[in-house]
Amino acid sequence: MALINDLRPDLPDITAVDVINPSISDADLQAKAIVLDVLARDAGGHHYNIEMQVRRYPAWGQRSAFYLARLLSQQLGAGEDYSTLKAVVGIHLLDFDLFDASEPERQQACWRFELRDATQPQVTLGNVLQLNLIELKKADRLGLDTGPLRDWITFFEHWQETALMANITHPPVQRAMAQLQALSADDEARYRALARERALHDEATLLKDAEERGEKRGEQRGEKRGEKRGEQRGEQRGREDTARNLLRLGLLDNAQIAQATGLSEERVQALRADAEH
Numbered sequence: 001m002a003l004i005n006d007l008r009p010d011l012p013d014i015t016a017v018d019v020i021n022p023s024i025s026d027a028d029l030q031a032k033a034i035v036l037d038v039l040a041r042d043a044g045g046h047h048y049n050i051e052m053q054v055r056r057y058p059a060w061g062q063r064s065a066f067y068l069a070r071l072l073s074q075q076l077g078a079g080e081d082y083s084t085l086k087a088v089v090g091i092h093l094l095d096f097d098l099f100d101a102s103e104p105e106r107q108q109a110c111w112r113f114e115l116r117d118a119t120q121p122q123v124t125l126g127n128v129l130q131l132n133l134i135e136l137k138k139a140d141r142l143g144l145d146t147g148p149l150r151d152w153i154t155f156f157e158h159w160q161e162t163a164l165m166a167n168i169t170h171p172p173v174q175r176a177m178a179q180l181q182a183l184s185a186d187d188e189a190r191y192r193a194l195a196r197e198r199a200l201h202d203e204a205t206l207l208k209d210a211e212e213r214g215e216k217r218g219e220q221r222g223e224k225r226g227e228k229r230g231e232q233r234g235e236q237r238g239r240e241d242t243a244r245n246l247l248r249l250g251l252l253d254n255a256q257i258a259q260a261t262g263l264s265e266e267r268v269q270a271l272r273a274d275a276e277h
Helices: 001-005 061-071 136-142 149-159 169-185 185-224 228-249 254-261 265-276
Strands: 014-019 036-042 047-054 090-094 110-113 131-133
Touching: 001 014, 001 136, 001 149, 047 061, 061 090, 061 131, 131 136, 136 149, 149 169, 185 228, 228 254, 228 265, 254 265
Parallel strands: 047 090, 090 131
Antiparallel strands: 014 036, 036 047, 110 131
């Protein structure tokens, strides 16, 4: 609750927090990327969706807008008045750069997106939908004014650096650090953390290797034919070979394999069905 309140100091304090996924199974440690997804509400009944993401996915902005809109639409039952809708606010902590900081207008790390007019941003449709983003790595590089938010960012990015953490004075961050240290001293918790880290490294390595193999096979088959059609077919077969390799590993879902190979999810599903038969 302290983290949420520090991220949104201009809004009422959170009075209740519901964690959707309070536990992570051993099977999940080896599965696709885990998203910490927290739903909360404040004293006025407004809803908050807090996510922590460690990697960037295609259509990330569309995905975020979709889930916020769904949270808004789920509030109304049949025949209920629109005026009863409460605001839905997304707070997403990203451990990657979503926007290219090389462009001057994007040299910031804390963003708030709302329903505003493009030419007169002071004219709004209210805060019924709002998305707050914090690019943690960029915020750490750019530096923020001293305060609770900077302490949280330091915690997320430098929790293993004793000297930096010793300068943190914000009590909620100190409590979070103490709890993390207690978990780190627990053998089972440490094993689970290492297992998850290994799974993420393995996934990244497999994706890179599969992409390289697919490209090489596509090029080889395309060269043998010497024609554009042959090259295209060779590239397609190379991608499908890559997808089959990833399917055999059993670590990625259809969307991740489609992202790695450039195939459609429908084609990956068809390959998966063929492999199962």
